[in-house]
Amino acid sequence: MPQPSAPDELDAIAVELYALPPSEFTAARNARAAASDRPLGARIKKLPKPAVAAWAVSLLGREGQLGDALDLAGALREAQDDLDAAELSRLGGQRRALVAALSKQAVALAGERGVTVGAAARDDVEKTINAAVMDAAAAAAVMTGRLVRPLEATGFEHVDLADALGGSAPDGSAAPPPASRDDLAERRARKEAEKAAREAERAESEAERELARIEGRLTKARDRADHLHERLDELRAEVARFERDAADADAEVERIDGQREDAASVARSAGKTADRARAALEERTRR
Known part of the structure; x- marks a missing residue:
């Protein structure tokens, strides 16, 4: 009796098939099934055709664009475990912005490969990426x-993964064990x-900025004080x-005033x- 194929073999084939545009999947799957031994071929034939939204998200993952989202997922789960409401709020805003950006990127990558992602499928793309962020x-x-x-x-409930994959479930698809109290602490x-x-x-940065501001003001005050002292020395x-000059002028005034007194006396x-001469002249005239 033939031995059943190993999951790894089927999964490797599935990865190749799911990398193809959805319109090419069925024909490629059937051809691969026909070319394989009967047990493996039967399993390949059962691989379901991917929905466009699922294929687009897988494409995003193959292109290595989901790293930031998965990093954020870990931070979100830690904040949830710690019941850190402030951190959850901050990370939630980042999650929404990142999911929206990645959804647009997935649609663009699909378009580059000739696959159009309709409005409904775009919503599914965004929901799927969000699910990947929210659930390990x-x-x-x-x-x-x-x-x-x-x-x-x-x-933060676990995402339903029933019939979500072609092939076997990954090791990480099981729900993660709850964190121990020691881990949470x-x-x-x-x-x-x-x-x-x-x-x-x-606080250090603010103190350094305040110090820089005060040092700037001190430099300006010193420059102004130096300028005023220089001006004061000039004055x-x-x-x-x-x-x-005033002392010289006073001396000149005193000298000239002395000359005036001498001139007045003369x-x-x-x-x-002159008065005596005029009087003598008048006296002589009267005679």
């Missing part, structure tokens, strides 16, 4: 490259330490020159002499 088992299923139907996550302690470190770094030198004497 869904992420493992997507990364096999053998997804045949869209996935959808509801909150360690994660919470690490998050608290990370938060404290971030706050300390922010003092100018005042000293004015004082010397003028008074001359006036008296």
